[in-house]
Amino acid sequence: MCLIAFAWQAHPRWRLLLAGNRDEYHARPSAALARWDDLPIVGGRDLEAGGTWLGVTEAGRCCVVTNVRDPRDPQQGTSRGLLATDYLAGANDASAHAQALLAAASAYRPFNLLTFDEEHGFYLGNRPSARAQWIAPGVHGLSNADFNTPWPKTKALMRRLQAWLDAGHEVDFAPLFRALANEQHAPDELLPDTGVGVELERWLSSAFIRGEQYGTRACTVVAIGYDGRGMIVERRFGPNGRFEGESELSWQAPSDLPMRRLG
Template sequence: MCVGFWSLEHPDYALILCGNRDEYLSRPTTAAHFHGFEMDIAEQPGGNVLSGRDLSAGGTWLGVNRAGRVAFLTNITEEHLSYTSTRGALASAFLLPDRAGESLQDHVGHVVRENRAYAGFNLLLFGPRASASAPGGVLSYDAACVTNRGGGGTITCRPLADNERRCGALSNGVEGQGAEAWPKVCLGSSMFSDVLQFVTPETTEADLVQRLFHLLTSWRSEHPPRARAELRNTIQIEPMQVRASETSDGLLYGTRLSTIILVRRDGSVSFYERDIWVLDERGQPTKGDEKNERVFKFRADIPNTQTS
């Protein structure tokens, strides 16, 4: 039950994006690192993609590449069924370097036409664009929301509305069926809007990052959730037993990671990742150590002629 918040209209930042990954704590996953989705999971400093990797399915849920492209994927909460195509590949396909010459519109058009069968998903794709008329280029983003509204459904896409560009939110609900009214989305959006109001030219990046991490980890529902359907009521999920399928035993599930991606108008990218809940050597849940925070900084390589 993931959640993410973003803005594309801040005067200093082309993109402010923060999100939680809620998942089984034992699911094999790598921390964020540069790579190219090779079979070898070792960090590759020259790799094109910066993200964590889901080692069970092979893709990612959130990442950015050196050209400034960003993908954010959530699973739709639904009955577990198996499909031959993995949702994580939808995000990784947009981030891989062989897509560099393809516009955002061309990419989503290909995904829609191909219309493969996936388990339910929501996918946000952010394509950078540098203005050729400004000295050094001024970065902005085009964005699209791609979804199948549930397992095996027809894939559709749409651009973000103006209000979503200013302050957007996404979780694991079905678009147009009440997902925007989930408590974690409503309250989180309000808190995120407050953070955006706080950001001025004098605000340090460190202050902004701390406020975003606070948003992602501070609010919990008054009554801890006891079932998967109740996870919509809290932003941070403390470890709880959740069955992966009707025939499986309960496994510890909770907020594993919080991630922040900041892209300034000059193309400077900052990526922050923190462990929220982890399993210790005895297999017991424990809070992640902020000292183990992963931080990456680089400048996106976006020529003035590039379109999203």
């Protein structure tokens, strides 16, 4: 993923409500959103490295991974996508996983990782050094920089998500998909300086990136309820933003998990 905004324990129905875009080279082979046959994971799949950029489980877990934009940092180490599959298919809860990953984080390519279970959420990263941060309830954002770094497109998506919450929506995700499809570039004076040059910074500053070789491949919304029910919706795109399909999957609450709402 390259742009994420999420509401954690801030909605009366959804424990986690997340909207995000995956930007990637169009030539990189990927499988669409599906239930995996070999692991208890629901998500898209990177067919080159075998992992995922965003996945959930029907037991209520969610995991999202992004890279870190820094051309001076060599992209060496274990694939970031395996971080997500290891957490989603593993036995450790989010707290235990965060503690264990800190010891091994330096072995992976530069990453940001969000992990959620039924009770806790964590941000983990390995640049400039390994660290883990407990996520407080509220609206947060993440792109290819540190957690809650105020890049213009991250702030804009967070505002749109907050407006969605304030409007009292529950399952009308159309406003979130419109926010993810926003192609407006940030003013030059607000662009971050990540070492790629102003022209590329400008192109990458929109939520939705349209390009022949590289661009937004998927827009995704995840909603996981306090009662264990959830859904994930994925819209896919090809070169130059060509729409290629939409998938939606949902799951029911485990029979032993009671309903819980805020307020």
